[in-house]
Amino acid sequence: MNHRRRRQALLDGPDPTPYRAIIHEAALRVPVGGSAVARRRLGHLVEQSEREHITVQVIPFAIGAYPGSGQTTLYMYGPVPPPDTVSLDQSHGPALVDAEAQLHMYRALLDRMESVALPPGESRDFIHTIAQGL
Numbered sequence: 692m693n694h695r696r697r698r699q700a701l702l703d704g705p706d707p708t709p710y711r712a713i714i715h716e717a718a719l720r721v722p723v724g725g726s727a728v729a730r731r732r733l734g735h736l737v738e739q740s741e742r743e744h745i746t747v748q749v750i751p752f753a754i755g756a757y758p759g760s761g762q763t764t765l766y767m768y769g770p771v772p773p774p775d776t777v778s779l780d781q782s783h784g785p786a787l788v789d790a791e792a793q794l795h796m797y798r799a800l801l802d803r804m805e806s807v808a809l810p811p812g813e814s815r816d817f818i819h820t821i822a823q824g825l
Contacts, residue, residue, distance in 0.1 A: 748808035
């Protein structure tokens with residue numbers, strides 16, 4: 692089974708893994724594959740965000756500069772303590788961070804991002820509006 696299918700199985704299994712995404716509006720507006728493909732991709736995102744264990748929040752352009760802007764950050768944690776891990780996209784590949792002080796800093800950063808993002812219901816409506824405009 693390839694990586695994407697294994698990852699998808701975590702969301703679709705009988706005891707699905709909780710998933711939270713904070714997405715900047717810019718990432719939603721890039722019509723990768725053309726408008727029709729982008730509409731389907733956004734529709735899928737809206738559908739997934741309606742699932743109980745998946746939370747999607749959008750940071751709209753109107754927020755302006757926000758904590759963590761310009762950097763893709765993936766904060767991974769699970770039921771087995773430590774180590775949590777942060778994966779940062781770099782031009783040479785991902786950089787993994789697992790030092791406790793750095794994890795604390797990234798958790799605080801994500802908390803600030805969540806505080807400026809639209810709530811889940813508004814985010815879903817926002818994504819739907821973008822899809823309709825493509």
